[in-house]
Amino acid sequence: MIPIRAATTAQQVHDWLYRCVLRGDLLPGTRLSETEIAAQVNLSRQPVREAFIRLAADGLAEVLPQRGTYIGRISMRAVLSARFIREAVESDLARHVAATRPDLTAMAAELTVQERCDVEGDVPGFIESDDRFHRAMALAADQGAVWQDLERLKAQMNRLRHLSMRVFDRSQTIAQHRAVLTALQAGDADGAEDAIRTHLRQMLTELPQMAAAHPDYFTD
Structure with a gap:
């Protein structure tokens, strides 16, 4: 995954993940970890969770209860x-x-x-x-x-x-x-x-x- 230098909002995290999905840096089936991404961008888990929800609304991710968030298929x-x-x-x-x-x-x-x-x-x-x-x-x-x-x-x-x-x-x-x-x-x-x-x-x-x-x- 490509690090980002600065991210302060859920929108910025979403935009970064969105680009990663479109470019194929995050392939279908990849599990997204709130903890890992939050640590990577130096944020709490809440804006990362919001970014995941927005990514799912774009049709690019699936949020599965009790299982996690995965990059959706094309x-x-x-x-x-x-x-x-x-x-x-x-x-x-x-x-x-x-x-x-x-x-x-x-x-x-x-x-x-x-x-x-x-x-x-x-x-x-x-x-x-x-x-x-x-x-x-x-x-x-x-x-x-x-x-x-x-x-x-x-x-x-x-x-x-x-x-x-x-x-x-x-x-x-x-x-x-x-x-x-x-x-x-x-x-x-x-x-x-x-x-x-x-x-x-x-x-x-x-x-x-x-x-x-x-x-x-x-x-x-």
């Missing part, structure tokens, strides 16, 4: 639901951006970051850049609030991505991003929509493969 249904919503929303965003032709410098810059992270094997950095790429498209469409809504939906999807990006070819994702950006820069709405749909449907292939490889990590 919900395949939640992954597929978030992917479906993202495709519907982002295909419309892509069409809007292609039609309005805003500045796409931020999206282009993320491709460079992703290439570097791929070479260095920096999976967390790659995924953070991936998120910024999609967020930049939403901002280019003047729909930053829409991206915030999507962020709240895709916690389980991000857990899958941190697993799959360690296994699957990240250069394929970069190529898909480049196809999206090229179509947007050309003002090709149909091409941009097709490219973003192709990109987001990649998860339909990855999910069953990862579930087969790690059955204990997933639930329906």
